[in-house]
Amino acid sequence: MEPKATQMLVDIEMLRRYDRPGPRYTSYPTAPNFSSDFGADEFIDEIIRSNRVDHPANLSLYFHLPFCEKLCYFCGCTMLITHNRNRLDEYLDYLSKEISIIGKKIAAGRKVAQLHWGGGTPTYLDAGQIRRIFSVIRDNFDFTDDAEIGVEIDPRALSEENLDALKEVGFNRASMGVQDFEQKVQVAINRVQTEKLTRWAFDGLRHRGFESINLDLIYGLPYQTVHSFEQTLDRIINISPDRLAIFNYAHVPWLKKHQQVIDQTALPEPSEKLKILKLTIEKLTAAGYVYIGMDHFAKPDDSLTKAFHEKKLYRNFQGYSTHSDCDLYAMGMSSISQLESVYAQNVKTLPRYYEAIDRNTLAVERGYRLNDDDQIRRYTITKLMCDLELDQGKIEEKFDISFENYFEDAIRQLQGFRDDGLLKFSKRKITVTETGHLLIRNIAMAFDSYLQKDRLKDTPIYSRTI
């Protein structure tokens, strides 16, 4: 029998006390710790090394397609606005070369279990471009029979032909940005997308057999109120997506200059934001969704929920995933790869990306090689973020350490969370409570040795945790 969702109640006062900047832990160490000492040559050595282990991991592929037709003022992605479709063709030429360079270095027999197109707006590609780049991918990589092949969809940049092409090349998962249905909010963020259009795209995906369709919403946008967001949630629940991701709007105009266009006085007050978050969690869990990880909700029979209950959930740069045992190869400008013990990030500008590929090398700009301590902390933080529980015995066995000795400092910091009812300590387990679930980033921060460095502590490089 599938586990049932139960409604969760939220304590706003508790949330308010813990709201501070903190990483989202899509990696550990986090990207600000990456260094230019690690470049293309180091990454190529690691790719070759990853082929030589006894049982090379399956592959997860990510492709960054950065172009969009119109700027959403809230956007935090690495993207480029263009109306010149020739630029997309030029980018695909370079991406094809990068695919071929990496594909040739991966040993035969290693298969792709997961693939994701993100952006930017992948559906800004027309049907011909979708077919062209996917055939390059298939020429260079083999897939498992049940590979999860996902794409981010923008209904404003979608056609029946695009949908047919996506299905034809093999996509079977999709994620769609909605953000908010309220027109005043949509105008303020420069993303007008009617409910009718969203429903058309959703039905088009369903009709073509796409599974686990996800919708993204954002809270904390200008002019949002508890009442307006409740109406959006009602309409979303009526559409009935398999998964929902509810992100906290990160207003970081010092990092994302275009966010300066957003009228700061129209942003909901922190107390209103917390009420929106409370409403969202209570409403979605009452509607039967299971609250997973940091900001995801899924139906009880969805694979993400099953992975959560079976403690097989995993977290990487794309958020939560059901595949924990893959090497992640990310291609396209700014994308970040993750192998067993390294991260490697591509350059963030188009000219530099093209220049590197023209030299027939990889476009890695910076990276990181994990040491033993990083591996222990990454595993621990990932387990916390995914399982909401730490099994001390398992961590001790895996890394041959004494949990109490190794994490003496972290355990001391966790006492405050325990006193506030956010954590429970039993004999050999630390379990995150229902209220603690909302503050999982704060709890994970206790295990982050890099946050102790003054340069990263409480600086505005991270968004707020709530």
Ligand code: SF4
């Ligand atoms: S479509 Fe997505 S990537 Fe493009 S500007 Fe809007 S939010 Fe950013």
